[in-house]
Amino acid sequence: MNYELKTKKMTNICVIGAGAWGTAIAKVIADNGNNCLIYAREKEVVENINSRNENELFFSGIKLPKNLKAVNELKDTINCEYFFLVPPAQFMRHTLTELRSYNMRMNAKFIICSKGIENNTLKLMGEVVEEIFPDNDYGILSGPSFAHEVGMKEVTVVSIAARDDELADDVIKFMRSDVFKLQYTNDIISPQIAGSLKNVIAIACGIAKGLKQEENTKAAIITKGYNEIRSLCLALGGKAETLREPAGIGDLFLTCNSEKSRNFTFGYELATQTVKQNNINVIEGVATSISVKQINAKHNVPLPLCKKINDIIEGRAEPKEVLEIL
Structure with a gap:
């Protein structure tokens, strides 16, 4: 299943990972007027999102916007310019390695939304991204944000960290609303x-x-x-x-x-x-x-x-x- 994205705000956006937090992030992006893809490993999640605008397995009780579409194959995301990465930390390397194997955009940017340290290498998630995509910019989205509260549009304030302030500006543009606010820092560590x-x-x-x-x-x-x-x-x-x-x-x-x-x-x-x-x-x-x-x-x-x-x-x-x- 391959969706052609026609965004209102210039950029094709994909969320990798359709657990509660990934779905909440995708909902914020789509609610803000952007068409958004979300990648899920579970076929029932993909079907549920595309047919009923819900993710009953991981994000039950919250209706999702119609401009959020789900795919079951990573190769269907390669036309995206921004990737919000939400796999478990210990699976980040595997996910990025598979993504790298496809003919994706050379200038794709990554926003890391997973929290953890890779056990085998002791690398932070940013260091894993740098190893596999050494020429691509990335940022860190982090802060106090229970997924279901974000989905219910409770006021939430998070940090967006990036060395490139233009990347941070884009993320803020994709996500900022009256109830979801972002503060910028250039400290990615x-x-x-x-x-x-x-x-x-x-x-x-x-x-x-x-x-x-x-x-x-x-x-x-x-x-x-x-x-x-x-x-x-x-x-x-x-x-x-x-x-x-x-x-x-x-x-x-x-x-x-x-x-x-x-x-x-x-x-x-x-x-x-x-x-x-x-x-x-x-x-x-x-x-x-x-x-x-x-x-x-x-x-x-x-x-x-x-x-x-x-x-x-x-x-x-x-x-x-x-x-x-x-």
Whole structure:
């Protein structure tokens, strides 16, 4: 199925990944008057979006605009100029490698919307893009944004990070509305570090909840977690001031304070011994904790809280030990 895009705003746009967050991003873009493609691996999702303007599997209860169309083959996206990348972080390389194999536009630009660190290489998602598409510009979209709240048009403020301010301007043009607002930064490092590590810190907060700790304990965890994020950002060339923006403290606060967060809920399940094993692979903080353990050694940046969470996940420590290192 190959859709010819005729956009009102000059640019062909595609979202790669039709989970809740990918669908929410596509809805914001389409609601703003742009025709938009979304790529989904699941054929039932493609059929559901194209025939009923819904994504009942991942984004139920929210009607999608008619100018959002879905495809099941990556090769059907090659005429797009902007790609919003939303695959799980550990599948980013595979997705980009397949995309590279097609005769796509040489000047395509990428907006990374996935949060995580590649386990095998310890690379940030931006570094993976740079490796596979060394001549293409990219940006980072990150911030406090639960997908269904975005879909329900709750007021949301996120960060768009890019070295190229023209790229950022385009993304803002595609997405900005009265209810979805974007703030620009040229620091592409800190949003990636904060967006990754905040999921590990949220697991710690969930553990505290499962141990029947209250708000004081959670505040202590968030404070310690913020300082670890800051230390790693500075070690990798990020800016401390970026962490005061939506992609920093905003994202950390949201993820650590809500049971809507999968990572927070997973931490609670760890502490109460109710973990559903088949759900572990979709918990971003689990994979990130593996990378953090290795980053700790590689860059000599102490990350005791994040490392302790990895020890708990892998059975080398008890959940209560989170409280002992505060």
